[in-house]
Amino acid sequence: MRSGRVHDLLGVGIGPFNLSLAALLEPVEEVEAVFLEQKPRFEWHPGLMLEGTTLQVPFLADLVTMADPTSPHSFLNYLRDRGRLYNFYFLERFHVPRREYEHYCRWVSERLQSCRFGEEVEGVRHAGDHFEVSSRDTATGGRRKYRARHLALGVGTVPHIPPCFEGRLGEDAFHSADYLPNRERCLEAASVTVVGSGQSAAEVFHDLLCAQKERGFRLHWLTRSKGFFPMEYSKLGLEHFSPEYTRYFHGLPQKKRDEVRSRQDLLYKGIDVETIAAIYDLLYERSVGGAYPDVHLMALAEVGEAERTERGFRLHCRQIEQDRYFAHETEVVVLATGYAYRVPGFLEGVRDLIRWDGRGRYVVTLDYRLEKTAGIPNEIFVQNGEIHTHGVGAPDLGLGAHRAAVITNRLAGRAVYPVRERNVFQRFGVA
Template identity: 45%
Template sequence: MKEHVDVLGVGIGPFNLGLAALLEEGTELNCLFLEKHTSMHWHPGMLLDMTDLQVPFLADLVTFANPKSEYTFLNYLHEQERLYAFYFFNRFDIPRKEYNAYLQWVASKLTNCQFATNVTDVTYDLKNEYYLVSCENLQTNETYMLSAGHVVMGTGSKPLVPASIKESLTEDFVHSSQYIQNSEDLKAAGSITIVGSGQSAAEIFYDLLHDQERFGYSLSWFTRSAGFFQMEEGKLGIEMFSPEYVEYFHELPFSQRKEALPLLGSIRNGIQVKTLKNIYDLLYHRSIESPHRPAHIQAMCELNEIKRLDSKSYDLTFHQWQKDSNVSHHSEKIILATGYKPAIPEWIEQMRNEFEWESEKEFKVELDGRLVFKEPRKAQIFALSNVVHAHGTGATNLQLAVQRNQRIVNYVTGEETYPISRGNTFQQF
């Protein structure tokens, strides 16, 4: 046994990084957060120029818990001597590249984060009431074991590819998460098709539309959604990201929570208004001197079948579900902006009989993310992934990740280390 820690975090994304900062700054607990990648990188494949975070800068890692923290975004700007520049920038949102740089800055300052370390297994020691955690240092190949009083699963998500086309994919199909790494190869093709209608799909479409005249490819954009709709950005609408709404949602029966999620689609998904405006404006300007549309854009079309035509191109069959007809489309390169699914570690699956499940794929969690064990135990596992069914709109929201982390810290310390703010909304839930 190498050492014992009070809290062990598995994975270092924004959620666990924020928790690491709150624990290091506000408690005396011995904590360690492990990440298999060699450094902190947040969605590197989508760090496009002129793209912004979808939440204001106040939704950083710590501000809603402790605005006096050393790890606020404003303090990052201060230490980078960028505070005046940001003031003159005069924006509430921040560039996505700068958010990534902020995360890297926080990770570099914390002493409880360790990279290039893979957690290969987690088991529960019933006698000692702690978890045994098997680790591998990916740089030295050393394997060792830790014990932990609590474990926080922050393993994030992984690309989602529709099952109907998964077996037909080749190197010409690129998930949006790998867009930047493959953009040069994509733009060298004669035709490019984007599948999907969220923010990532829109940003990729705009980037490709911007460079279309320089490279000369034809461009298409399909989605199975009913349209290319904007995200809800109204002030009353975004109160759904409040702690009060998360508490209300969590108390609903599972069946009602599942029924409510599609109704919240415009809040959870959709495209930013400014992104849609930029796309339309560019399309309009391109149309002035050309009788042809700059791109093929079509909704209500689900990609069902892929056939290779030759060494360079594919026949894509889309089902137009409203007319119940098929649309055939040819393309050399295809970008799948089809979203993500929770990355659940194998060691969680091996424990599945130890805790309660609300469905075959959705485990039962408390408001602070604790898994609900069939036999109550002192040592807890907190889940930051796969909790949309339990926390609704706030499950993947950066602002509410801070509130959830406050609850985790308060639980493991046994006191209100970071009090939860109340009375935040004008509407009642």
């Protein structure tokens, strides 16, 4: 089925960032948009929806507030609509439960007519003055074609699987994104090893640690990072997640950007201080009276190979600073190895229109447009695919509404949402 109209914008993927764009575009009459998502409804990291986990950003980093606090799609209006304003008021917390953030986003997605779920985008091609997008209905298999002047990519990231585990995934080895569906397998095992660092690794480890005393499995945590360090969360450090730092970072040469970002892991990959404290407190309590829990943590431990055994896996590891090798036996492996950016396959039909850098990544303008090789009037915007050009704030929810506001203003040709030039106290370079 072919759509007769030519949409001003077609968004691919409905995660928090494209959902933010959809919400901010709703009252903009001159921009008609549609957003497609292959999942049947909004979901956000369902495999890590552990009880007690919260966002690592304040509730003000919802879909709209940082661009338009008066929007009916704000988190506070969600609370009012659900009859939870007083509950939240008495909670006295700045960081909301992760489960409630997902519920809030689903609430917004169900209020927006522009959001269509159960449609998987399969291909894109350029046709004269617009893009033609082909999609498949995931329930019926039926095909549709859409036409749009501009595109917004919000497909997100995919779990990163170390090469040594490629082809070995299953119930005994899986990414932390699939932890909850495989949690019972972990609790039944004789030994479990968490590989990786960061918040996801810490949350999975803590959840297993809480269950270990009752279930009796051995528990290990290996990471090649230098230690189990907290995320940088000082007030001036947080100013790196601002439009000013984004603008400063974008102005650097690409080689310098890569060099700078390689030293910024703790700005966005560290562990929440409270999670570290909860882990340590539980280990301390378990060691009272001379006991020692069957728990082992090792940093600077790099997993090089994974060998299948009758009882699970034999991991061939190296202690990086000592340059010493050792083998580690485990029944189950949870790979908390982060997420990777990828170029979606459906872009193959317009690949030649996109300018790529020397490492096969998008070249992205400051206002989030992909640079093109041809002078066509049609734009492709990218959301959370530009960390290499815009810095550590690209995946951060706190900058999501700002980026969506910039894109909205570009599409409308006017300042629908004023973008302030000055938001932080420090300067990030010489003007």
